[in-house]
Amino acid sequence: xxxxxxxxxxxxREPRGLSPAQAAVFELIRLVQSDxxxxxxxxxxxxxxxxxxxxxxxANSAAYRRPTPxxxxxxxxxxxxxQRLIKWLVLLLAIAGKDKSTTPLVYVAVxxxxxxxxxxxxAGRTRAERDEGFVVGAFSLLDAITGQxxxxxxxxxxxxxxxxxxxxxxxxxxITEAKRASEMSPISRDxxxxxxxxxxLAIVYAWTGELDLSFETLAxxxxxxxxxxxxxxxxxxxxxxxxxxxxxxxxxxxxxxxx
Numbered sequence: 435x436x437x438x439x440x441x442x443x444x445x446x447r448e449p450r451g452l453s454p455a456q457a458a459v460f461e462l463i464r465l466v467q468s469d470x471x472x473x474x475x476x477x478x479x480x481x482x483x484x485x486x487x488x489x490x491x492x493a494n495s496a497a498y499r500r501p502t503p504x505x506x507x508x509x510x511x512x513x514x515x516x517q518r519l520i521k522w523l524v525l526l527l528a529i530a531g532k533d534k535s536t537t538p539l540v541y542v543a544v545x546x547x548x549x550x551x552x553x554x555x556x557a558g559r560t561r562a563e564r565d566e567g568f569v570v571g572a573f574s575l576l577d578a579i580t581g582q583x584x585x586x587x588x589x590x591x592x593x594x595x596x597x598x599x600x601x602x603x604x605x606x607x608x609i610t611e612a613k614r615a616s617e618m619s620p621i622s623r624d625x626x627x628x629x630x631x632x633x634x635l636a637i638v639y640a641w642t643g644e645l646d647l648s649f650e651t652l653a654x655x656x657x658x659x660x661x662x663x664x665x666x667x668x669x670x671x672x673x674x675x676x677x678x679x680x681x682x683x684x685x686x687x688x689x690x691x692x693x
Contacts, residue, residue, distance in 0.1 A: 458482040463523045466516050475519075476507045488541050489514075492522070495545045495670050498552075503665075518548060525572055539579045542671045546641070547572030549634055549672065550608070556615035556631050567611075574641075612638040621658075629660045640675040649681045656689055664689035 462478050462485075479486040486507055493510035494503055504510050511519060522544045550571040554564040577584045612635040621628035633655055639648035655661030667673055668686060676682045 455482050455484060458485060459523050459526050463520065466520050466523070469516070472508050472511050475511055479507050479511075491669075492541060492545055492548075494666070495549075495672055498548070521547070521568065521572070538671065539575050542674070543572050543575040543579065545571075545672055546574055549637060550611075553612050553615045553631070553634050553638070556619055556627075556634075557611055558618065559611075570608075608638050608642055609644070625660065629655055629658050629662075633662055637672050640673065643675075645676065645679060648676060649679070649685075652676075652685065656685055662689070664691065 458478050458481065462475060465475050465478065479489060489507060489510050490504060493513050498513060504513060514522070525544055525547075526540055547568040548571070550567040551564045554567040559567070573584075576582075616628075616631050616635045619628050619631050621632060632651060636648045636651040636655070639645070639651060652662070664686065667689060673682070
């Protein structure tokens with residue numbers, strides 16, 4: 435179903451039997467669709483601490499470039515923008531259900547979607563290709579969230595063949611896209627944005643099981659002003675694939691605040 439049709443269906447249907455958090459997501463979707471003021475969205479987020487926490491965590495993830503941490507809900511909403519916010523809300527409503535144990539996975543899935551979308555943008559891809567990149571990232575944990583295999587799930591969803599291939603394990607395509615983005619904006623030419631794109635390449639390496647390449651790419655960023663900081667590396671779930679490796683603890687120790 436096209437995104438516009440999904441939105442219309444949501445607008446026409448009253449939420450029934452939903453948890454308070456799900457009802458809040460419904461209300462947020464309606465507010466975004468009506469182009470409501472940011473302050474109206476803030477009020478809904480403030481009434482649901484879990485949603486507010488997830489929003490701020492997402493805004494402070496590696497999926498976004500920012501010189502300082504995002505501390506306010508209004509700033510987080512503005513950073514994402516209404517178009518991206520609606521993707522996150524619809525995904526939460528569609529697959530999170532009432533099982534709160536899936537909420538962290540939904541967060542990571544959406545953060546992956548935004549990160550790949552950003553990589554596609556940095557690589558000069560079209561709007562359609564960036565949207566497909568978001569779907570690949572956002573759907574990458576769909577099997578863990580729903581308890582069904584991706585093969586089964588993808589039979590029920592009509593997606594472009596390239597998106598299906600990426601979801602079913604064609605990791606080289608993801609690596610190629612991330613490398614292309616880093617080559618187009620090298621740190622030597624773009625000291626502010628280049629490190630962020632290299633950071634995204636390290637994340638892609640980690641997701642695709644190339645841990646040696648991920649650590650090799652990540653290590654120089656710990657010594658750069660616009661590289662990676664201790665709090666981001668320690669808390670952001672996008673680095674979860676690296677956490678059991680001793681090299682991750684070594685990097686954390688290097689970045690840890692000194693007494």
